[in-house]
Amino acid sequence: MSSARSSYDASAVEAERQAAWARNDAFATPTPADGDRGVYIKPSSPFTSGKLHMGHVRDYSIGDAYARFRRARGDAVLFGFGFDAFGLPAEMAAIERKVPPAEWVEGCGERMLEQMKRLGFSFDYDRVFYSSDEEQYRWSQWLFLTLLEAGFIYRDDTTVDWCDSCRTTLAALQVEDGRCWRCHNEVRLIRRPTWFLRITPYLEENDRRLVDLEDWDEISLSTQRYILGRSDGVEVELPGPDGEGLAVFTPHGDAVAEASFVVLSPRHPSVDGWATDPGVREQLDALRSGGWERSARDAKSVPLVDIGASVRAPWAPDPLPVLVSPIVDARYGPTAAFGIPSADEADESIAARVARVEEARANGSGGQVTGAREAVRYRAADFSISRQRFWGTPIPIVHCDACGAVPVPAEDLPVVLPRDVEPTGEGNPLAELASFVDVACPRCDAPARRETDTLDCHFDALWLWVPAAVPPEGRAESMFDHPELRTWLPSERLVAGSDSGGFVFDQRVVTKALRDIGPFAFIAEGEPFSGCLFHEMVIADGRKMSKHLGNVVDPDELVERYGADTVRLAILYAAGPAKTLNWNDGALRFCDRFLRGVWAYAQERFESAPGAPEDPEAAADTAFLRERLCKWSDNGLARITADLEELQMHKAVRNVTRLFERIQDFEKRVVARRGELGRADAEAQVAALLLLARVLAPFAPHTGEALLLAGGEDAGELPGQWPERLALPATSSGAGTS
Numbered sequence: 121m122s123s124a125r126s127s128y129d130a131s132a133v134e135a136e137r138q139a140a141w142a143r144n145d146a147f148a149t150p151t152p153a154d155g156d157r158g159v160y161i162k163p164s165s166p167f168t169s170g171k172l173h174m175g176h177v178r179d180y181s182i183g184d185a186y187a188r189f190r191r192a193r194g195d196a197v198l199f200g201f202g203f204d205a206f207g208l209p210a211e212m213a214a215i216e217r218k219v220p221p222a223e224w225v226e227g228c229g230e231r232m233l234e235q236m237k238r239l240g241f242s243f244d245y246d247r248v249f250y251s252s253d254e255e256q257y258r259w260s261q262w263l264f265l266t267l268l269e270a271g272f273i274y275r276d277d278t279t280v281d282w283c284d285s286c287r288t289t290l291a292a293l294q295v296e297d298g299r300c301w302r303c304h305n306e307v308r309l310i311r312r313p314t315w316f317l318r319i320t321p322y323l324e325e326n327d328r329r330l331v332d333l334e335d336w337d338e339i340s341l342s343t344q345r346y347i348l349g350r351s352d353g354v355e356v357e358l359p360g361p362d363g364e365g366l367a368v369f370t371p372h373g374d375a376v377a378e379a380s381f382v383v384l385s386p387r388h389p390s391v392d393g394w395a396t397d398p399g400v401r402e403q404l405d406a407l408r409s410g411g412w413e414r415s416a417r418d419a420k421s422v423p424l425v426d427i428g429a430s431v432r433a434p435w436a437p438d439p440l441p442v443l444v445s446p447i448v449d450a451r452y453g454p455t456a457a458f459g460i461p462s463a464d465e466a467d468e469s470i471a472a473r474v475a476r477v478e479e480a481r482a483n484g485s486g487g488q489v490t491g492a493r494e495a496v497r498y499r500a501a502d503f504s505i506s507r508q509r510f511w512g513t514p515i516p517i518v519h520c521d522a523c524g525a526v527p528v529p530a531e532d533l534p535v536v537l538p539r540d541v542e543p544t545g546e547g548n549p550l551a552e553l554a555s556f557v558d559v560a561c562p563r564c565d566a567p568a569r570r571e572t573d574t575l576d577c578h579f580d581a582l583w584l585w586v587p588a589a590v591p592p593e594g595r596a597e598s599m600f601d602h603p604e605l606r607t608w609l610p611s612e613r614l615v616a617g618s619d620s621g622g623f624v625f626d627q628r629v630v631t632k633a634l635r636d637i638g639p640f641a642f643i644a645e646g647e648p649f650s651g652c653l654f655h656e657m658v659i660a661d662g663r664k665m666s667k668h669l670g671n672v673v674d675p676d677e678l679v680e681r682y683g684a685d686t687v688r689l690a691i692l693y694a695a696g697p698a699k700t701l702n703w704n705d706g707a708l709r710f711c712d713r714f715l716r717g718v719w720a721y722a723q724e725r726f727e728s729a730p731g732a733p734e735d736p737e738a739a740a741d742t743a744f745l746r747e748r749l750c751k752w753s754d755n756g757l758a759r760i761t762a763d764l765e766e767l768q769m770h771k772a773v774r775n776v777t778r779l780f781e782r783i784q785d786f787e788k789r790v791v792a793r794r795g796e797l798g799r800a801d802a803e804a805q806v807a808a809l810l811l812l813a814r815v816l817a818p819f820a821p822h823t824g825e826a827l828l829l830a831g832g833e834d835a836g837e838l839p840g841q842w843p844e845r846l847a848l849p850a851t852s853s854g855a856g857t858s
């Protein structure tokens with residue numbers, strides 16, 4: 121046993137425990153017994169942004185407490201992650217510093233890993249990976265080709281912002297007040313071919329499965345519902361432009377007879393059949409390339425084209441005018457909808473903008489509607505996955521004049537991204553690199569050109585939860601069919617920020633696609649996470665932290681001043697996961713006092729020598745207090761256990777602090793009764809303090825373990841089994857007469 125220090129020196133305690141963990145490889149992923157399922161706890165995947173922020177600390181403190189708890193309960197735990205290392209923020213940071221993005225990302229990752237270790241997070245650091253590693257992105261390319269072959273990826277035109285002077289497309293983030301972030305030139309919109317991910321085939325299943333996700337918290341479920349954008353209503357089949365049926369939807373099932381127009385999404389396949397007039401076509405082209413994604417969404421200003429066509433509804437006195445507007449997409453997805461001004465405010469606004477509709481309205485509503493059937497629409501839609509950027513996964517496609525877009529054969533993967541390029545923000549570095557672009561067509565061997573767009577990092581994220589479940593040495597050969605995947609997938613719990621809903625939604629889609637294609641056939645439900653906890657962000661002074669506002673709280677400074685355990689405990693204690701955490705030093709000071717208090721109190725009791733064997737009669741006098749201590753401890757333990765099972769760490773920490781109060785209360789009562797603690801009392805109290813140290817360990821692991829050691833636990837046994845109840849030594853139980 122190391123000699124106890126009565127005053128709490130966080131940095132010494134933490135350095136000692138961290139050295140022991142490293143020595144013992146304490147967080148290595150175990151191999152569960154044959155056929156047993158492991159518990160894979162998935163934290164959020166950090167962007168390689170430079171350094172950890174308080175949101176990360178919140179995320180990993182929750183996940184780490186849960187991981188340590190499950191290990192103590194005897195589960196085989198995998199707690200691992202990888203960096204989301206490709207993407208625009210890294211590229212922009214590298215441009216600013218005039219270094220290759222690969223170099224910037226590596227430096228960031230190393231710094232962030234150091235911070236995580238200093239905070240004592242129990243990740244399996246051997247399983248950490250970067251999405252920008254060749255070994256990693258060759259599987260992003262494999263996934264692209266696999267989804268392409270199965271029809272889940274297609275190419276279509278889309279509208280993007282373009283800067284003439286930088287000769288590059290710009291992301292929304294790079295457009296400030298309509299001007300280029302780099303040169304402040306005015307940007308314009310252009311059409312260019314883009315790769316899309318088809319998610320619509322799985323919207324219905326993603327919706328249907330929500331009711332089975334019992335271990336998902338309410339925020340995570342509500343983000344899934346929001347992204348789906350489900351509308352329930354009816355649809356009626358009307359005659360379309362080519363004699364084919366046109367299913368028209370409305371959520372106002374009881375008001376169909378009052379419909380006075382039909383409005384189509386610009387992406388609806390019927391639009392082109394109707395819009396034959398060159399003037400109308402021109403308007404539609406302008407609408408489609410007119411940046412409607414950036415335009416106002418409200419019905420008064422949303423782009424609207426009257427294509428001049430009408431559709432006959434059997435019940436209506438006049439044919440219904442047909443309009444085209446992206447407002448349909450924003451409400452119901454790429455579909456056709458009835459315009460019912462009497463039942464719908466947005467429709468009322470649209471009707472007021474089109475004279476033809478106003479006239480039709482004046483003729484009154486129709487008679488009995490027949491053929492209406494129940495229907496559902498989802499707002500969620502396919503989205504583009506390619507970007508004209510350097511820092512991303514190269515798309516494994518070769519463009520050949522004769523053969524078109526040809527997939528790179530699997531044996532030729534990866535298509536390697538040159539690592540020594542320093543993008544400047546001007547042009548597209550890949551497109552200007554002959555050694556990258558010029559290639560023979562894999563199909564006909566004629567000179568051809570590589571695709572020079574790269575994949576958006578959202579695409580990498582589709583499977584960023586998979587690699588941690590594969591041991592590093594197996595990743596090159598069998599990322600998607602490694603036997604360990606069956607041990608760890610689906611992940612038992614995702615812990616992530618509440619802004620991760622979009623990622624998670626698309627991960628759920630791709631898991632289902634891979635299930636149906638084959639590799640993930642063993643995940644029958646097609647769900648990557650059987651449990652999910654979303655937490656809100658950490659703010660300061662009631663506002664989002666930003667350099668600009670000067671309110672950024674730096675975790676390094678806090679750890680330096682208070683120690684990692686105090687910071688971890690405070691961030692858990694300060695608010696429940698569903699609440700935005702408005703950071704202030706109050707929780708920090710409270711937790712600092714608490715840890716110092718527990719430390720000094722417990723050390724002193726551990727050190728005092730056991731009293732002499734006592735007179736059974738005197739011992740019996742305080743037996744009821746020892747029984748009460750048992751009851752308090754067991755109740756506290758039961759509450760803390762339940763809180764941990766539900767990842768409600770703020771409640772758990774509160775209950776840990778209460779348990780400490782109870783233990784102090786016990787001593788006060790004994791002293792009041794008999795002047796001092798007898799031997800049985802002291803032994804009962806030490807047992808309760810050891811229990812306290814054990815339930816503290818998931819949240820403040822350094823302090824918890826150091827206290828267990830000070831209390832006589834064997835270092836080899838740490839962190840030890842999660843207790844089921846307070847076990848008193850035989851001499852201190854009951855009346856002490858046995």
Ligand SMILES: [Zn+2]
Binds near residue numbers: 283284286287304305
């Ligand atoms: Zn520019």
Ligand SMILES: [Zn+2]
Binds near residue numbers: 521
């Ligand atoms: Zn060819």
